[in-house]
Amino acid sequence: MINKYLGIIENASKHGPAIDGMLEAVHWFMLALFIGWTAFFIYTLLRFRRSKSPKADYVGVTSHNSTYAEILVGIIEAILLICFAFPLWGKQVNEFPQEKDATVVRIIAEQFAWNIRYPGADAEFGKQDINLVSSENPLGCDPNDAKGKDDIAVLNEMHVPLGKPVIIFLSSKDVIHSFCVRQMRMTQDAIPGMVIPLWFEPIKTGKFEIACAQLCGMGHYKMRGLLIVDSPADYDKWLKAQAPAGSGGGGYD
Amino acid sequence: MDIPYTVLPRKDTGLWNAKVGIWLFLASEVMLFGALFSTYILLRVNSPETGALKWPHHLLNVPIGTFNTGVLIFSSITVILAWASLVLKNLKAFKWWMGITILCGLAFLGIKSREYYQKFTHYGVFLRDGTVITGHMKNEDVKLKEGEVTRYISNLQVVNGVVNAGPMKGSEIEHVMIAPDAPAGHGHEAAEHKAEKIEGKDIARIASYGPWYSPYFAIYFTLTGLHAIHVFGGMVVNTFMWGPGTKMYFTNPQRFTNRVEVAGLFWHFVDLVWIFLFPVLYLL
Amino acid sequence: MEATVHDQHGHATDHAHDAHHEEHKELSFFWKYIFATDHKVIGMQYLFTGLIFLLFGFCLMMMMRWQLAYPGKPMPVVGNLVCSALNMACKGLGDESMQGGVMSPAFYNSLGAMHGTIMIFLGVVPLAFGAFGNFVVPLQIGAVDMAFPRINAASYWSLFVGGIVMFVSFFVPGGAASSGWTSYSPLAGIATTGQTLWLVGMIFLITSSLLGAVNFITTIIQLRAPGMTWMRLPFFVWAQFVTGFLLLLAFPPLEAAGVMQLMDRLAGTSFFLPSGLVVTGMPSVVSGGGSPLLWQHLFWFLGHPEVYVLILPAMGIVCEVIACNTRKPIWGYRSLVFSVLFLGFLSFVVWAHHMYMTGMGQKISTFFQTTTVIISVPSVIILSALFISLWGGSIRFNTPMLFALGFLPMFGIGGLTGLPLAFNAIDLYLHDSYYVIAHFHYVVAPGTLFGLFAGIYHWYPKATGRMMNECWGKVHFWGSFVCMNGIFMPMFLQGMAGVGRRWYDGGQTYEFAQGVIHSNVGISMSAWALALFQIPFIINFFWSIRHGKKVSDNPWEATTIEWAAPSPPPHGNFVETPEAYRGPYEYSVPGHPKDFTPQSQTA
């Protein structure tokens, strides 16, 4: 509710509600503290202004209420950590879905675009090698690798089917970028020299914008991509229409 | 008006100012070198098992390193003796011991620069098939199609025989001659190694053993370079104490002794850093 | 520093008098104000340098705010001025950056990076640590000067050189550093010359802080006046003490990192560059084998303690001002002291909360989430103690007090909004959004800056013997208070809607941002209005040096020892060596005739 009021954007992923729920709880907690202290603050300022209270009290507050309040804050924070924060993150990094049950893609970020590769019919990616990089072959795909023949490469526009988790193997060619889809409640840095897996499960069809969430140079602000969640049928149609990268139609040959 | 405790200790802390200051300063130095040691560990753990970036073991000359370690440890003792002489009010002995300390520092830096020099004349030629041939080489050993090499070759990237970046960009290399190192296991003199000729088109990269060569050399030069700067700094201070700074002994012997003690503490720290550096870079 | 041997134990009271007469040879202007070693003069040097850079950093930001409010529109007047100034310094640079007054993306990034860098390292640190630390700490502990006056001067001049280098970097080919104040590699590794100058500048600034830290800690340990025991130190001194340790221990790793990035840029190493980089379509020529994350670890190992460097001195100032203007002791002095020590310690083990999105395993994430949440507890205690101190007071609403009171809720908002960010899972949503920008600006701008303003108004009479104008001070406060909230409050909403930071066009490209980007105009208006409200302050500040109301040595009727010195304090500070007989905040002691009992008063 408070999130709504603050203008949170719609959620489109399965793990999103848990995150939103936690944010909601933290916001309520903050609001309570804020209102409590503000009320105290204003009341004190009015009551103890010089004209009203010409003589200060050497001792001041003697009750231990503030200590109790602080302990309560500590307890609430501990609950938030143990009951929400740890399990949520644990789920994120430890409970990867099986690759066979998921849409698996490889994303290679570069200044200032998202290269998205699908493994194609054989469900396996072809080799990539830095030494093969050239202007015609920006990702250094190995043309001799059979597994790569049916790979599909697209730029900036990523399609995934509804009803299946998505696993992304994220890396970068040049500098650090960050793959961020706010509606999917998902952000992950793309760090050159590393391949980092991430996953989420869309629960809505539609077009969602991919933003880059790490300063990567002057085009950072427009390093925009689209994540399009299709119904499974639409997705198959789209996939069929894509020419495999290895056959010369994908632009990365 | 005068700042108190510059000479005599404050009762409750038992310290005079500069001593507090130097300990704090050394704490920050520990963090500085600590960060570099952490970098060393990280680079080493991440280094590949094979290929040119493989962590080289026992690449440095251990006897020389050991000797240099000895020189520094010895200077650590002499600097204490210098200070002790002052405490015993023996200025002449102080001059001797401090003089020896300074000479030791000089010797250390001399040996170190000799080691550096050897690294800078030692090259690795990376071939396109992934092998690396290492050995000593001079500018004349690189034969260009046109003209000759006039500047020091540190790090050249070569594509199809043509240098593709840096100051020599565009030069075409015909071939290079390199006297390869003795294969591991043989003594240095044993192998009468002949210069080998490598065609330009087979080369991917020519680099001397400078910091650009690999992460090992990067951290080696950074650590030892920073350490050398510290040695140099310590020597400047020691030389001041030995020379013009001695004046203070006649007006304020206690304060002068304190100063020497502080300089000595710094010198010990510099030694201590080396005592970590030596095994880490030479032995492990 | 050229002391002769004295018996330090006696602390003969007539000693100060004697020395005073010896010193009365006139120093030339040059030695008095330029290569000064007196802590008060150095404090002033820091103050002016810090304020000028603060203003400069603010100007950079106002230019950025134009671009954010009106993306791609030429900036009136200023745009062309900047363009020609840049062109004059470096041919073509102005056309690259500000052609026809329209800001280029690269220039926007430069402004952002330099705004962050300048505000933090050349604005707030010199003010909070350099200026207030230098001027106030020796006076508050009853010392004649800092422990190492010449190192103190060296520290200032190192800062000065660093500042010049940073400033000059705007005028080199390619412009100033543009990889964010965080300068992440590899982006910073492949950036233009400006980045090299940034690194060189940083090394000077770091050196300055290290020298300063050694000096401050030694001074506080060694030069406390007789009777000034640890538990009688004003809280401000404690705050500076902890700040000193943060700088001393957290900065060297960044210095090491800076040296390594410099090596990457100049010596061809690849500490932070992995193998297989492809930059602008070509395989890069470096050996590879390094790690981009290493830079982040080293940077944030400083970066997080650094934010407490920004806030602790401000908290210290606020505590002094509140005690003085409520006319009662600070509530829970001991818990304040222990909290600040605990905070200082903990701030070394939370740094990776800035790196949640780099791909962190469960164990590491658990550790850093826990420490980050724990570190909020001492902050809560400090804030609570300050709030509760108001209860039972007799509150005077003068300008310093207004700023101090303003600090409390502003820091509160900033601190509270740090909480959601502390949780790794929530950061999936909020990372790198304007929510983060709003979070930390609430702590550093209406937080720290208000604390600093409070300090300036509070100690002005000590430094000059005159008061600043109260009425204009109030205008300054209320104007700043309203505008600051006008700037940063809407940013929370932008952040919640997913608007990213460091976006040159403020989010125009993105559909999801359309609902909130119109507020950019209001934010920018607020920022410019904020600038207008600084004008009375600047005039007041300079005008009062000559024309302010003359006041006695202790116009606020405060208790701490600096008020026992003459205003302005002479070289050597005190007429008689002060001694502390009681705690720092003995206001309204029952049975005493006056409502304040100075620390140095015998009975």
Ligand code: HEA
């Ligand atoms: C002075 C500066 C300062 C301070 C004090 C803090 C304090 C805190 N910060 Fe903040 N932070 C920054 C400066 C600061 N921060 C900066 C500059 C960045 C961005 C860097 C960059 O990327 O460029 C950042 C970013 C940042 C992040 C990373 C976000 C991201 O990049 O995704 C996180 C995550 O954990 C975080 C957490 C916290 C926490 C938990 C605190 C806690 O210490 C806060 C504790 C305080 C409280 C809990 C408030 C207690 C008060 C009350 C209870 C009273 C309330 C009363 C009223 C409101 C009337 N901060």
Ligand code: HEA
């Ligand atoms: C101490 C730190 C500090 C301070 C005080 C400020 C103050 C302000 N900041 Fe900034 N800011 C940062 C640190 C700071 N900032 C950092 C680290 C970043 C991130 C950079 C990055 O992305 O890398 C950032 C980024 C940042 C952005 C995001 C840019 C982007 O992501 O694209 C914005 C946007 O509006 C902004 C705005 C402001 C504004 C309006 C103020 C205002 O509050 C300014 C108020 C200033 C004053 C009121 C000045 C008063 C001066 C005087 C009165 C001088 C008097 C002089 C004499 C008497 C001689 N800042």
Ligand code: CUA
């Ligand atoms: Cu890619 Cu920012």
Ligand SMILES: [Cu+2]
């Ligand atoms: Cu932090």
